[in-house]
Amino acid sequence: xxxxxxxxxxxxxxxxxxxxxxxxxxxxxxxxxxxxxxxxxxxxxxxxxxxxxxxxxxxxxxxxxxxxxxxxxxxxxxxxxxxxxxxxxxxxxxxxxxxxxxxxxxxxxxxxxxxxxxxxxxxxxxxxxxxxxxxxxxxxxxxxxxxxxxxxxxxxxxxxxxxxxxxxxxxxxxxxxxxxxxxxxxxxxxxxxxxxxxxxxxxxxxxxxxxxxxxxxxxxxxxxxxxxxxxx
Numbered sequence: 001x002x003x004x005x006x007x008x009x010x011x012x013x014x015x016x017x018x019x020x021x022x023x024x025x026x027x028x029x030x031x032x033x034x035x036x037x038x039x040x041x042x043x044x045x046x047x048x049x050x051x052x053x054x055x056x057x058x059x060x061x062x063x064x065x066x067x068x069x070x071x072x073x074x075x076x077x078x079x080x081x082x083x084x085x086x087x088x089x090x091x092x093x094x095x096x097x098x099x100x101x102x103x104x105x106x107x108x109x110x111x112x113x114x115x116x117x118x119x120x121x122x123x124x125x126x127x128x129x130x131x132x133x134x135x136x137x138x139x140x141x142x143x144x145x146x147x148x149x150x151x152x153x154x155x156x157x158x159x160x161x162x163x164x165x166x167x168x169x170x171x172x173x174x175x176x177x178x179x180x181x182x183x184x185x186x187x188x189x190x191x192x193x194x195x196x197x198x199x200x201x202x203x204x205x206x207x208x209x210x211x212x213x214x215x216x217x218x219x220x221x222x223x224x225x226x227x228x229x230x231x232x
Contacts, residue, residue: 004197005031009063012049023049025220031197036188038200041217047201055167056080067165089158093170095150097142103153104138107160114161128156148179155187168200184210
């Protein structure tokens with residue numbers, strides 16, 4: 001597997017003087033195409049900051065991130081917005097679904113942002129919901145879905161349109177153990193099929209066995225990644 005995402009020397013510093021906080025400390029990180037890499041660490045360890053930098057939401061104080069050979073830290077905000085839309089998928093602990101839209105419509109909205117519209121968007125939405133095992137709930141709005149069902153819709157939305165880099169921030173935080181493990185296994189299977197690189201930040205040790213590699217982030221410093229399972 002080749003490296004899809006490469007981060008080198010990432011530093012993030014907030015504030016100055018006595019109130020200065022180093023959220024990331026010289027982080028080097030590679031994520032391979034078709035790989036699930038889990039970054040574990042307690043609250044306050046810098047996981048969300050790391051994901052924000054890796055996905056171009058936050059500019060690092062120093063260092064750079066390359067996604068499939070493109071240095072996203074050198075992009076303008078306009079360029080970065082377009083690049084994220086075309087190449088990234090995002091999965092959140094709070095699901096971030098539109099409450100007034102059905103499951104199908106939530107996926108369709110994401111596709112429309114990628115210029116997939118009309119019948120094509122509907123067909124792709126239905127296909128992704130079926131792959132996520134939630135097609136039977138496609139006409140339901142989020143308030144009528146369980147937590148596990150909402151996260152399945154979120155995964156279908158994130159992977160619709162074939163993004164090559166999927167970022168998940170605490171994707172099991174709102175779920176019980178069984179549902180949490182099930183949705184991350186689903187994310188793994190769907191991402192493997194598409195050859196996506198997946199970066200998950202979590203403090204949930206229960207999902208570590210879903211990963212290909214696991215690494216620890218402590219006080220903004222990243223440990224060496226260990227192999228969690230043999231690559232497929």
